[in-house]
Amino acid sequence: MRFFYEIVKGLIKENPMFVLVLGTCPTLAVSTSVINALGMGAAVTFVVICSNIIISLIKDIVPSSIRIPIFIVVIAAFVSVVDMTMAAFLPPLHKALGIFIPLIVVNCVILGRAEAFASKNNVLYSLADGLGMGMGATLSLTIVATIREILGSGTWLGIRVMPNSYEPMLVAILAPGAFFTLGFLMALMNRLKEKRS
């Protein structure tokens, strides 16, 4: 039962972006379009699952004083895999995400889960946690990107959804738009939480 709990908690209750507020830098930067968000979400999910598994396997042999560098080496290995795979099979997406793929290495969601969860739990739960966190990150990225792409370009996944007379609100796909959207969504989440309790 706990296995499913670890997956589901990442979606809403401990959503990495809206609740833990981890890894917001790449999130804000790449959420300008839904396709970028999905690509980034997939990359983060893959890396967080794999690094959680490896780290929970090696947690007993890692000296605690140098654990952070070791975690980063593990994470960087998987990021390199993602980077090269994407460059080989999805070159346009790789180009659009640019520097933010290598930067997944220092994404707080991944290092945070390694430090706070995988280094203290067994392989099965760590896998579940990674899956949940990855899906939570993808979900929130996609929500932010949906709002920004519709307002800022009038499209969703590249398909025109707004009428032709709509003048795209450019600020939505600029940096301030990312902060406004994230702020509003966080406020909404907190409001819903307040109402529940």
Next chain:
Amino acid sequence: MKDKVLVSPAPHIHDATTIPNVMWNVVLALVPALIASVYYWGFRALFLSLLGAFTAVCTEALIQYLRKVPIRISDGSAFLTGLLLAFNLNVAAPWWMPVMGAAFAIAIGKQVFGGLGNNPVNPALLGRAFLLASWPTLMTGGWQATRFGSMNAITNPSLISELQTIAPKAHAFVTSATPLNIAHTLRDTSFVSTFTQSPALNTDIANKIFMSLTDGSTLQNLFWGNVAGCIGEVSVFALLLGAAWLLWKNIIEWRIPLFYLATVAVLTFIFGGIPGSGTSFSLPIFHLFSGGLILGAFFMATDYTTTPLTKKGRIIFGIGCGVLTVVIRMMGGYPEGVSYSILLMNVFTPLIDMVTMPKAFGKVKK
């Protein structure tokens, strides 16, 4: 009854000044500028201004209702913000621009921070910055000539016809740009070099246009407002009329506007020309009269909430605004820098207040 037990910080000096009194007086002081813009562009200017004010008031009421705080739309502060926001628009702007701008100004610029008195920057200017970032082409292009056909106040007909024959590109640009646009573009030597084949002739043309831009009849047009520009900014005369009313009623204080305008005047006297134009006393006058400087200096840089409280602080604020305005006009990518310079100095206000706060008598430094 509840209003009478509000606790406010010292000094507790009793005065008839109330928020509605101040706000509606500022609105009244903006009426001459509104009349001037209706005179030059017709009733669309009035329509856009009232639409902005109406949206601002509705947004304020809606958010105060949602926040479950007393609805205070009759204090005029939202009306003023909406009006000032609309004054920053081109008269040819579509109707939804004042609506979007005013709603953003009130919702994000003011109510998100807790309403009147808590906003870190001027809401109307934040609304303008939002519109400029969102729809840059609508905010910086499509200027309309006044009903007297005056676009940028260049009145020299022989210059215009001369340009038409020898440099059509320069002619097209001169007849579609605002005064500050022209001054800004003439400083761009790579653009000037495309006027004709001969570099010497290009410099000559640029200088001629600039001379005409700063001659007496042009400055007169700028003073009365017979020039393309935003709804509320064009008529220096009407704005000064309103400013004089506010100064006489002691609603605004003279330090910020004076130091703001003086800084711009001094700096533009030195740096205000184009390459090779030299300097003259008409340069600072041109820079003071064009763009949104008068509107900004008297009506936006004097906002109570977002400007320093101390006298010394106000002087620093005014000088800072002046320096930033000139830097943006002379070296920035935009032809006009009043709104961004005031916004930037708004952000510095808490810091300025902190360092200029007078020491209480007898207080010992820790």
